[in-house]
Amino acid sequence: MADTNPLSNCRLAFIGCGVMAEAIIAGLLRKKLVGPEQIAGSHPRQARREEMHVKYGVEMFEINRDAVTEVSPETPDQSSIIVLAVKPQRLLGVLQQLKGSLVKEQLVVSVVAGAKIETIAEELVHVSIVRTMPNTPAQIGEGVTAWTASAGVSEEQESQVCAMLEALGEAVRVENERQIDMATALSATGPTYIFLVMEALIDAGVHMGFSRHVAQELVHQTMLGSVLFARESHKHPAELRNMVTSPGGTSAEAIYQMEKGSLRTVLSKAVWSAYQRAEALGRK
Numbered sequence: 001m002a003d004t005n006p007l008s009n010c011r012l013a014f015i016g017c018g019v020m021a022e023a024i025i026a027g028l029l030r031k032k033l034v035g036p037e038q039i040a041g042s043h044p045r046q047a048r049r050e051e052m053h054v055k056y057g058v059e060m061f062e063i064n065r066d067a068v069t070e071v072s073p074e075t076p077d078q079s080s081i082i083v084l085a086v087k088p089q090r091l092l093g094v095l096q097q098l099k100g101s102l103v104k105e106q107l108v109v110s111v112v113a114g115a116k117i118e119t120i121a122e123e124l125v126h127v128s129i130v131r132t133m134p135n136t137p138a139q140i141g142e143g144v145t146a147w148t149a150s151a152g153v154s155e156e157q158e159s160q161v162c163a164m165l166e167a168l169g170e171a172v173r174v175e176n177e178r179q180i181d182m183a184t185a186l187s188a189t190g191p192t193y194i195f196l197v198m199e200a201l202i203d204a205g206v207h208m209g210f211s212r213h214v215a216q217e218l219v220h221q222t223m224l225g226s227v228l229f230a231r232e233s234h235k236h237p238a239e240l241r242n243m244v245t246s247p248g249g250t251s252a253e254a255i256y257q258m259e260k261g262s263l264r265t266v267l268s269k270a271v272w273s274a275y276q277r278a279e280a281l282g283r284k
C-alpha cells in the first residue's frame with residue numbers, strides 16, 4: 001500500500017453496520033485504502049454480524065464499546081476512527097454506551113443526520129468530531145458528502161476523513177454546521193428531486209406512446225449524459241441550454257411551458273423548505 005494513503009496506519013470501528021456503514025466499508029476495501037483486518041464493526045443482530053463478517057472479512061462485535069476498544073491505537077504511529085452510523089433516534093443511547101471508552105487520539109466521524117457536533121462532544125466528553133452528510137448514491141460509490149470538523153480535529157485526521165469519504169464518491173468540506181443543513185437540503189435530499197423529475201419524464205414518454213422500458217432508457221441516459229457534458233464543458237447551464245434552443249424549435253416550446261409552470265420557483269422553494277426542515281430537526 002502506498003505511503004501517501006492517509007489511512008494506511010488507521011483502524012476504523014463502525015458503530016451500527018447498516019446501509020451507510022456498509023457503503024463506506026465496501027468503498028474503503030474496493031479502493032484498497034484499508035484491509036479488512038483494519039476494520040471492526042458492531043451490530044445488535046447476530047445474522048447481520050455474520051453477514052458483514054462473511055462478505056467483507058471484518059471483525060464484528062455485539063457490544064458497541066468492544067468495537068471501539070478493538071481499534072484503539074496500540075502504538076504512537078497508529079490512528080483510529082470511530083464512525084457513528086446508527087439512525088438518529090438511536091444515537092443518544094449509543095453515545096451513552098460509548099462514553100468513557102474512547103481515547104483522546106481517536107477521531108469520531110458521524111454520518112447521523114441532524115446530530116450536532118456539540119451534542120456528540122458533550123455526550124462522549126471528546127473533542128475530535130467530524131460531522132458528515134452523505135447521500136444515497138454513496139451506495140454505489142457515486143455520492144457526494146459534505147463534512148465539517150470541530151476545532152480539535154488535526155490536519156492528519158482531516159486528510160484521513162477526506163480519503164474515507166472519497167470511498168463514497170466526492171467529499172466537499174464546508175465551513176460550518178449551518179452549511180451541513182444547507183447540504184442536507186441540496187445534496188442529501190437532492191436525489192429525491194432528481195428521481196421525481198426522472199419519474200415525470202419517463203411518464204411523459206409513456207404518455208406519448210413509448211414502452212416504459214424504452215422511455216426509461218432514453219431518460220436515464222439523457223440525464224446521465226447531460227450531467228457529464230455539463231461537467232466536462234465547464235459551461236453555465238443556461239449556455240448549454242441556449243446551444244440547443246433554436247428559434248421556434250422544440251426546446252424553446254418546452255422551456256416556455258416549464259417557466260409558465262414555475263418549475264424553477266418550485267425547485268427553489270423545495271430546497272429552501274428542506275433546509276428549514278433540516279434546521280428544525282436539528283433543534284429537536
Ligand SMILES: NC(=O)c1ccc[n+]([C@@H]2O[C@H](COP(=O)([O-])OP(=O)(O)OC[C@H]3O[C@@H](n4cnc5c(N)ncnc54)[C@H](OP(=O)(O)O)[C@@H]3O)[C@@H](O)[C@H]2O)c1
Nearest residue numbers: 016017018019020085086087088090111112113134135136
Ligand atoms: N442511507 C443513506 O443514504 C444516508 C444518507 C445520509 C445520512 N444517513 C445517515 O446514516 C445513518 C445510518 O443510516 P443507514 O441508512 O445506514 O441506516 P440503517 O441501515 O438502519 O443502519 C443503522 C444500523 O444500526 C443498527 N442499530 C440499531 N440499534 C443499534 C445500536 N444500539 N447499536 C448499534 N447498531 C444499532 C440497525 O440495526 P437494525 O437493522 O436491526 O435496526 C441498522 O442496521 C443515519 O443516521 C442516517 O441519518 C444515511
